[in-house]
Amino acid sequence: MIKTDKLTKGEIIWNSVIFLAVTVTALEAPYSFTFNTRIQKWQLIVDGIISLIFLCDVVYHIRQKINKKIVLKTSRKRNKWWFLLSIDILASIPFDIISYMLAGSQGVKILNLLRFFRLVRIFRITQIVSNLTIVPKSLRMIIYSTSFIIVVNILSCSWHLINKSGTGDNTTDYIMSLYWTITTLTTIGYGDITPTTNAARIFTMVVMILGAGFYGVVIGNVTKFIADSDKHKEQTREKMSDLLNFMKYYNIPERLQHNVFSYYHHLLNKRFTDNDNTIINDLPQALQQELKIFMNIKLIRGLPIFKDCSTSCLKDIASSLEQKYFGPGQTIINIGEIGQEMFIIGHGIVEVILSDGNIVASLHEGQVFGEIALLKETKRNANVRAQSYCDLYKLSKEDFLTIIEKHPELKESMEKVTMKRSIDRKSSDRATNTKQNQNAS
Numbered sequence: 001m002i003k004t005d006k007l008t009k010g011e012i013i014w015n016s017v018i019f020l021a022v023t024v025t026a027l028e029a030p031y032s033f034t035f036n037t038r039i040q041k042w043q044l045i046v047d048g049i050i051s052l053i054f055l056c057d058v059v060y061h062i063r064q065k066i067n068k069k070i071v072l073k074t075s076r077k078r079n080k081w082w083f084l085l086s087i088d089i090l091a092s093i094p095f096d097i098i099s100y101m102l103a104g105s106q107g108v109k110i111l112n113l114l115r116f117f118r119l120v121r122i123f124r125i126t127q128i129v130s131n132l133t134i135v136p137k138s139l140r141m142i143i144y145s146t147s148f149i150i151v152v153n154i155l156s157c158s159w160h161l162i163n164k165s166g167t168g169d170n171t172t173d174y175i176m177s178l179y180w181t182i183t184t185l186t187t188i189g190y191g192d193i194t195p196t197t198n199a200a201r202i203f204t205m206v207v208m209i210l211g212a213g214f215y216g217v218v219i220g221n222v223t224k225f226i227a228d229s230d231k232h233k234e235q236t237r238e239k240m241s242d243l244l245n246f247m248k249y250y251n252i253p254e255r256l257q258h259n260v261f262s263y264y265h266h267l268l269n270k271r272f273t274d275n276d277n278t279i280i281n282d283l284p285q286a287l288q289q290e291l292k293i294f295m296n297i298k299l300i301r302g303l304p305i306f307k308d309c310s311t312s313c314l315k316d317i318a319s320s321l322e323q324k325y326f327g328p329g330q331t332i333i334n335i336g337e338i339g340q341e342m343f344i345i346g347h348g349i350v351e352v353i354l355s356d357g358n359i360v361a362s363l364h365e366g367q368v369f370g371e372i373a374l375l376k377e378t379k380r381n382a383n384v385r386a387q388s389y390c391d392l393y394k395l396s397k398e399d400f401l402t403i404i405e406k407h408p409e410l411k412e413s414m415e416k417v418t419m420k421r422s423i424d425r426k427s428s429d430r431a432t433n434t435k436q437n438q439n440a441s
Helices: 009-035 041-067 075-091 095-101 108-130 137-163 170-185 198-229 231-249 254-270 285-300 311-320 397-406 408-440
Strands: 322-326 331-333 341-347 350-353 359-363 383-386 390-396
Touching: 009 041, 009 108, 009 137, 009 170, 041 075, 041 095, 041 108, 075 108, 095 108, 108 137, 137 170, 137 198, 170 198, 231 254, 285 311, 285 341, 285 390, 311 390, 311 397, 311 408, 390 397, 397 408
Parallel strands: none
Antiparallel strands: 322 390, 331 383, 341 390, 350 359, 350 383
8 A cells, every 4th residue: 555645734634523523423322322312402413513524525535536537447446445435425324313303213223323334434544544654643642542432432331231230320330331441451350340141251351352452552552652752862861871971981171071062962952853964864965955955944044134034035045054163263264354254153152353362252153243244345354263162154255145136135134234233333332432431530
């Protein structure tokens, strides 16, 4: 069977509606049949809505077959399709409404049993989900939980029918049957409720055998679900522990240890895992490049200079970024040179140093520098040096000029930010001079 990558949004919504309708029937129908309850008006309304949903689903599948011109080549496939269609048609009949209209007539009990045809759709939906390449964990958990509840409900009602004992109060009898089913399925079996007939004893043995396997499957899947949800955190903890042992074994200086762990924390906070590139390595080069563009978009989307840019503009910027690494003390920008690029700090700290050696600023992760060189021909007015191990992304002037031809909003955004910075810097300088003059006087 061919696996599909995903369902469309409409298919997800529609199958969810069908699944909800089937679940309601699976919970209500066994109870009504077992305890022979009188049909209420709300049940008639719900039954009418569910029947309408199933009827629409039948029409949808027939039209889909006609529109897509699906041809069932073998007689086996044709027979299977007609069989499933017949089941779906039976499931769309409003049995509650018919039972209400035939109240007191023979065969009403059988009509209630026919509603169980709707349960077939659970297997159909489970098959659809199993054919997906990627299944969301939450969806898988909902299906497991709901299936367990439906099975427990049916077994509880069956136990009450077969054991033929009770208090006469439907609620109490149902709770006692539910209690027996859960204690038996989970193999606890306190023994306070025991079978009183041969049929009940045989049923109990079957449930015990089924319960061991069923309970094991449920517990196994829940355990796997919890383990998978924490897989990356566990892998990270193991890697950090190995790294710590590595540092101790080779007597790595504390300063270097700090830089290494700092970089790892950067990976954990800014990326999905510390091996993003390894995850996509098996893909063709073209797909790798496209995915890396979106990884870079996540880096730049929140920066003020790119805040007003369209998605198309961000993609062009991200595809033009070049990753650069610098160690402590390395010079990134030299004073007096003609600027030809700007930098975005992915990780680390850089220092802005004037010609007299004074450090006037320290820039951190997520900040940019050198952007004025992209807007006008100018010399660098300060040195920029890496204070720690830095992971930078460079945008060249040539790429910038190409991008603003297509996306002039980028230039406008950068001019606004640089103008605001210039005003803030002048205000700061004036405040500093005023304070110095006051101190001097």
